[in-house]
Amino acid sequence: MFGIYIHIPFCRTACHYCDFHFSTNTQTMGEMEAALVKELELRIQADQPDFNALQSIYFGGGTPSLFELSGLRGLLTRLLPHAPNCREVTLEANPEDVTEERLHAWLEMGINRLSIGLQSFDQKQLDWMNRQHSAEDATQAVQLAADAGFQHISADLIYGLPSRTVPFREEINRFVALPVDHLSAYILTVEDRTVLGNRVERGIQPIPEDGDVSSEYQILCQAMSAEGFEHYEVSNWAKPGGRAVHNQHYWSGLPYWGIGPGAHGFDGASRYANVANNPKYIKALTAATSALGLPREIETLSPTDRYNESLMTGLRTAKGIELIDFAKQFGLRPDVAEPEVWGRFLNQGLIAEIGAGRYRIPESRWVMADAIAAELFVA
Numbered sequence: 001m002f003g004i005y006i007h008i009p010f011c012r013t014a015c016h017y018c019d020f021h022f023s024t025n026t027q028t029m030g031e032m033e034a035a036l037v038k039e040l041e042l043r044i045q046a047d048q049p050d051f052n053a054l055q056s057i058y059f060g061g062g063t064p065s066l067f068e069l070s071g072l073r074g075l076l077t078r079l080l081p082h083a084p085n086c087r088e089v090t091l092e093a094n095p096e097d098v099t100e101e102r103l104h105a106w107l108e109m110g111i112n113r114l115s116i117g118l119q120s121f122d123q124k125q126l127d128w129m130n131r132q133h134s135a136e137d138a139t140q141a142v143q144l145a146a147d148a149g150f151q152h153i154s155a156d157l158i159y160g161l162p163s164r165t166v167p168f169r170e171e172i173n174r175f176v177a178l179p180v181d182h183l184s185a186y187i188l189t190v191e192d193r194t195v196l197g198n199r200v201e202r203g204i205q206p207i208p209e210d211g212d213v214s215s216e217y218q219i220l221c222q223a224m225s226a227e228g229f230e231h232y233e234v235s236n237w238a239k240p241g242g243r244a245v246h247n248q249h250y251w252s253g254l255p256y257w258g259i260g261p262g263a264h265g266f267d268g269a270s271r272y273a274n275v276a277n278n279p280k281y282i283k284a285l286t287a288a289t290s291a292l293g294l295p296r297e298i299e300t301l302s303p304t305d306r307y308n309e310s311l312m313t314g315l316r317t318a319k320g321i322e323l324i325d326f327a328k329q330f331g332l333r334p335d336v337a338e339p340e341v342w343g344r345f346l347n348q349g350l351i352a353e354i355g356a357g358r359y360r361i362p363e364s365r366w367v368m369a370d371a372i373a374a375e376l377f378v379a
Contacts, residue, residue, distance in 0.1 A: 002049070003056040003249040006036065006075060007260030008064040009278055012096075016130045016195035017158075017188060021262030021276040022062040028278060033071035035285035039259050039294070040078055046291035054083040056246035058090045059111075065093035065102070073109045080110045088113055088152075088245040095133040095141035103148035113152040113244075114145050115184070120158060121174045122166040129158075130195070139178065146179035152242060154182035159220060160213040161188055162206060168216050169223065176227045181242030185220055186235055187213060217367045234316045234366045251313045253306070272298045303330060304378055312373040315351075320360025334376045341375050 010029060011022045057079060059072065072091070080086060090113040091106060098116070106114075120126055121135040133141075138155075145153050157175060159168065175183065190200050190207060199205035221231060229237035233251065236244065249256050258265030262276035275281050275295035284295045301309070307330045314321035323333045335342040345351040350372050351359050361369050 001053050001055045001249070001254055003058065003246050003254070003256040004054065004079070005058045005060060005246070005256055005258050005263055005265070006040075006064075007258070007263040007274075008059055008061040008067045009261050010066050011061070011063045012066065012132055013130060014195070016128070017191065019191035019194050019197075020062065023278050025278075026066070028282060029068060029071070031282045031286075032278065033068060033074060035282045036071070036260055037074050037078065038285045038288065039291075040075060042288060042291040042294075043257060043259070044078075051079070051082040052085055054079070054086050056088040056090070056249065057086060058088075058246040060092050062092075063094050063097070064091050065097035069102070069105050069109075072106070072111070076110050090115055090154075090244070090246060092117065093141070095137040098141035098144055100144060100148060103145055103150070107149055112150070113154065114150055115154040115156065115182075116141055116145070118142075118155045118157060118175070120161065120166075121171045122161070122164060124163070124165045125161050128161075128163075135174075139174070142178045142180060152182070153178075153180045154184060154242075154244065155180050157183065157185045158188050159185055159216045160208050162208055169219055172220060172223045176223070176229075181239040182244060183224065183229065183237040184235055184244075185237070187217070214367050218364070221363055221366075230318070231363055231366075232318045234369050251317055253310055253313070270298055270300045272296045306330070307332060308377045311376055312370065315361050315373045316366075316369050318360060318363075320354060320358055323357045323359070332378070337378050338376050345372065345375075 007021070009022050009032070010026050011024055013024060014022070057076070059067075064072070076089070080089070089111045091111045092115045094117050116138070117131075118138040119129060119131055121138065123135055126134065142153060142155065155175065155178070157171070188196075188207070191197050196205065200207060224231060224237045229239055230243075231237050232243055233247070236247065238244070246256075253268075255266055255268045258272065258274060261274055261278055261281035263274045265272050273296060275284070280295060288294060307326070310326070310329070311321065311334060321334070323335060326333045342351070350361060350365050350368070352362050354360050361372055365372070
C-alpha cells in the first residue's frame with residue numbers, strides 16, 4: 001500500500017505562524033501545473049507502481065483550494081482511472097475559497113474529503129494569525145461542503161493561542177455543531193523565519209504557559225470524547241468511519257510519494273525532500289527527461305532511525321506499539337533496549353499495557369508523548 005502527497009505551493013497571504021513552503025506570487029500557477037504533472041509522469045515511468053496498491057491522494061499546501069480546477073483535474077486524471085482501490089482523495093481548503101461551483105467541481109473530479117482550515121472561531125485570533133476568513137465564513141464553508149455532498153469533512157483548530165476573547169470550550173462547542181467527522185488540533189508552535197517567531201524573539205509577543213496549553217488540551221480531549229469522537233492519534237479525532245487514511249500511512253511507516261516543491265516522500269528505506277523553491281522546481285522539471293537528478297535532498301534512514309521513528313509515531317496513536325513487532329522488525333524491543341526508563345514509565349503511569357504485549361501512552365499523558373518517546377530512543 002502507498003499514498004501520494006501533492007504540494008500546491010501558493011497562498012494569498014502568509015499566516016503569521018506558518019513555516020510551510022509557499023509563495024504568494026500566483027503568476028506562475030500555469031507553469032506549476034505543468035511541472036507537477038510532469039513530475040508525476042516521470043515518477044510513474046521510473047517506479048512503474050502497482051496502482052492497485054494506491055490507497056490515498058492528499059493535496060496539501062500552501063492552499064490547494066486556490067489552485068486552478070484544471071490543474072487538480074489534470075493530476076487526478078493521471079491517477080484515479082488506474083487506482084481502483086484509492087479510498088480517499090483529500091483537498092486542503094481555506095473557507096474563503098469554498099463556493100458551490102468549486103465544491104461540485106471537486107466532487108466531480110474525484111475529491112471525496114475536504115480538510116478545511118478553520119483554526120479558530122475567535123475573530124481576534126484569526127486576525128492575529130493573519131487568516132483571511134471570519135468565524136462566520138468558516139461555519140458557512142463547512143455547511144456548504146456538507147450540502148454539496150461531501151460525506152467526509154475534517155477541520156483544523158489551533159490551541160495554545162494567546163489572549164483569547166472566546167473561551168476555548170465555546171470554540172469546541174461551535175466546532176462539534178458542524179457537520180464534520182474529523183478534527184485535527186495542533187498546538188501553536190513558534191517557528192523561525194515567521195512573523196510570530198520574529199515577534200517572540202524580539203520579546204514583543206508572549207506565548208501561553210505550558211500549564212495553560214496542557215489545560216486546553218485536556219478540555220479538548222474530554223469534550224471530543226463526550227461528542228462521540230474517537231481520539232485515535234495525539235492530534236486527531238474522528239467519528240466512526242472518519243479516520244484519515246492518508247495520515248495513517250505516515251504513522252504506520254508505509255511508503256508515500258511526495259510531488260511538488262517542498263514535498264516529502266518515503267520509499268520504505270529513504271526519505272526525500274524536493275527543492276522548496278518554486279522557480280527552481282519549475283526550471284528543473286521543464287528540463288527533466290527522467291526522475292533521476294531532480295533537485296531533492298535524500299536521507300537514507302539507518303535501522304536506528306527507523307526504530308526511533310516507529311517508536312515515536314506508534315506511541316502517538318491509540319493503537320500504541322506491540323513489542324513483538326519491534327523484535328521482528330528491528331531485533332530490539334524498547335523494554336529491553338531501555339529497561340530502566342521503561343520500568344519507570346510503567347510505574348509512573350506514562351505507559352500502560354492495553355493487551356498482551358501491546359502498550360500505549362494513556363490519553364491523559366498524550367500531551368507529553370514526544371518527550372516520553374524521546375527518552376526511549378536508542379543511539
